[in-house]
Amino acid sequence: MTDGVKLSDQQYQLMQALWHLGEGSAKTVQTQLSHLGLAHTTVATILTRLEKKGVLISRTEGRERIFVPTVSEGEVRRSMVSSLVGTLFKGDDRQLLAHLVKESDLQQNDLDEIQKMLAEAGND
Amino acid sequence: MTDGVKLSDQQYQLMQALWHLGEGSAKTVQTQLSHLGLAHTTVATILTRLEKKGVLISRTEGRERIFVPTVSEGEVRRSMVSSLVGTLFKGDDRQLLAHLVKESDLQQNDLDEIQKMLAEAGND
């Protein structure tokens, strides 16, 4: 479904930590993201909001609350990319492709690689 | 520069109207976007905020205020795409390309077209 999950940068970071961990408490996540320098209460707040948003659920385990993603990173990526494509390119993925090809500083070997991918995609 | 212009959907719509028009008053923009059903005051508010944000400037002409974009659609696209790539793919454009190739429902002729583009890009 294009259920339109859309996360802010920060929110995505947190989810990413959870995707890597599989699951985890606010504390665990905060530790994992210590480079961001967020207070643990901040992390907890964001996680709570993400739960309200439906992208994760939590269970209480002893005195800890364990958060578990309910959507995969792939799903979120898909819907975020297609949302952007919707806004910027009238929903036409190919226009984004074209944009990337034009704007990216692609090296020849990148191109080769991509062409290989395209060739494989064509064989589906 | 990667000055990071980031617009919301709505804001992008308005800018798009201005890009098409070249320039225009709040009224003109609202008319152009009548399908969105926004009050003209709403359009004016958003335009004012966009000016504060620096993506357009305005000049007063008689009793009208004319808004003129200061950034091009291309620039905004570039920075929005690269912002998303930053968040979702650690800044690696090729990963977005790969994502698109995998996720998009590309037809063979799309692929041909893109491969042609890639070939051309390679000749720069």
Added chain:
DNA sequence: GCACTCCTTCTACAGCTGTAGTATCCGAAT
């Protein structure tokens, strides 16, 4: 059992966005 510690939940606030009503201002017509 009691205090200590750790974790969570509640509350708070500022900034941004979506949305629009009301007030104001200024040019134009009479």
Added chain:
DNA sequence: ATTCGGATACTACAGCTGTAGAAGGAGTGC
């Protein structure tokens, strides 16, 4: 000059995000 009409500016409010302090609750060690 006086009023009318249209355009803008000001104000408002709700919802979302970033951020975090303060308060509360529940193990754990003594």
